[in-house]
Amino acid sequence: MANGLLPDHALMKMPSFKAMRSFVAAAKHRNFSRAAQTLCVTQAAISRQIRDLELYLGTELFIRTGRELELTEQGVALFDAAQLSLLNIFQATERIRREQHDSRRITLCCSPALSALWLSPRLRGFIEANPDVDLNVITTAHFLNMEPGIHPDIFITKRTDARPGYLHIPLFHETVFPVCTPAFLAANPQLCTPEGMRQSRLLDLDPYGRSQLSEQVDWDVWFAFQSPDLHIPAARSQPYFSSNDYNLLIQMALDGQGLVLGWDHLIRHHLQQGRLVRPVEDQMILRESLQYLVINEQQAQDPAVGRLKDWLIAQFA
Incomplete structure (x- = not known):
């Protein structure tokens, strides 16, 4: 043979x-x-x-x-x-x-939470202004282990090592603070103190599968950072509800089911619309957690990719 x-x-x-x-x-x-x-x-x-x-x-x-x-x-x-x-x-x-x-088909990759909570409310503006661009959005919680053959033009991620051959544009440090609905706050005026928060219905973020998405900030981290001397007996604390699905936690908070830690860039539009409020002004700025716009070097000069890049930077600004 x-x-x-x-x-x-x-x-x-x-x-x-x-x-x-x-x-x-x-x-x-x-x-x-x-x-x-x-x-x-x-x-x-x-x-x-x-x-x-x-x-x-x-x-x-x-x-x-x-x-x-x-x-x-x-x-x-x-x-x-x-x-x-x-x-x-x-x-x-x-x-x-x-x-x-189709040289004008662009693939954008980001986390499920950013896609649902940040990108979705804004996409209409880009789509209407760029009718000649076919935008494909894929989401993942595992930026380092994507399916073979997938080569996004742009990532939004905190991972600077998501792919070789990509340019990195720093966007912002993440900011975290408690949020709930106005009705939940009215029914729980004790939320203005750490002790009151600790004894309220807390919606907690479980770290499972989230190592490539964001810094892990749950309620234990929040209380340790804001009130290191706070001691509430376990018997007096209401049980946490926890999930690694941040979209679920935000939806539960919007339904008035508890107090959740909000990432500013993800829930800001809910604050602006009055659907969520901050019971306290305390916040955490995650100086070690920087979000990036990561652009495929081979596509960086493409006009359509450039338009999406400029639009994203303007939205984050």
Whole structure:
């Protein structure tokens, strides 16, 4: 054999792509005619592909009951695997195709909380001002372990080592302070003191999976920083509710379910709209935690990327 290469038996034994595509369409629609219509082929072509696939596997994939089809046990097993595999192939090829033919498609990567709480209320302005730009926003809690093939044009992150080959523009230090709804504050006037806060319903941030997102500031850190001499017996303290999902904690606070630590850049619009208030003026400025705009060096001169960069910097300013 040329070059001494051994045959790839796994690839050689795989059924044809057309057969698998026909099978998935027939399994989804439970009918050869409808499957043929969705693939723009004849019913005879679908029937032939399914028959060849069943002969190859040595088993029936469908039970034919009148005009409808039912999957056999073997058909169900194959459909579960084939549908996901074909979907993954489609998504990968579409991503490659768009990258080759659409130079104005920009990918922005940030944390789920920043996307939902900071970016979402502002995006309309950028989209309306830049109708020629297709913006793709992906979120992750793991900036150092992203899926292969994903190369965002811009990150918003505290990680300066998110990717080699990126430029770093410092944005701001994070600022943290307690917030709640006006109604919750009115019902709990004791929130103006650390002791009163400690005995209120506290919504706490769990550190699980958040090491690449932000400095970990929970209520124990807050009280230790603001009132190191504060001692409240455990029996007098209401139990914390905790979650590593910051969006959940903010939504619970907006629903009047407790007091939460707010990151200024994430909840500022809620303060401006009066949906949340600060019961005290005390705050923590995280001098060791700096958020960056991280830009792919190869895309830095692209006009569309430049517009997004300038817009983001203006929004943070």
